[in-house]
Amino acid sequence: MCDLDEAISLHQQALELCPISHPNRPSSLCSLANCMKSRYDLHGASGDLEEAISLHQQALELFPVSHPHVPFFLFNLACCMKSRYDSQGALGDLEEAISLHQQALELFPVSHPNRPFSLDRLATCMKSRYYSQGAFGDLLANCMKSRYDSWGALGDLEEAISLHQQVLEL
Secondary structure: OOHHHHHHHHHHHHHHOOOOOOOOHHHHHHHHHHHHHHHHHHHOOHHHHHHHHHHHHHHHHOOOOOOOOHHHHHHHHHHHHHHHHHHHOOHHHHHHHHHHHHHHHHHOOOOOOOHHHHHHHHHHHHHHHHHHHOOHHHOOOHHHHHHHHHHOOHHHHHHHHHHHHHHHHO
């Protein structure tokens, strides 16, 4: 048994010891979900990704939106949804990833050290949607600048500057 499989087994055992009302259950669900996602990344077994998604969803259901861990759980679930979109191509998964990333960003304080990474992942999802649908409104920062260069719309340049400033302030 490899270390990752061992970690999954141990997380499953820990989860069995945490009833739904246990305060550590959401964290246990998220830890197991992260291991399942890692195994999916290594081996590509879609069942591992589906399990990771389900576990992240269960963890989110146990926390109020105001809990400080919720943005991280939203972020992790969004990354799983994006991975499923990348492997299966279902636009609904990409839309869900974008929505979850947006929710996470709303909950991260502006000065939070993970905010730039979260913005980057949202931009990556929006760029994927742009490439799949050709929706110019999904282009962020550099993409807005490229559109300004092509079409000369001043609003695009102002939006690109605003987005760059937002990222730099973080």
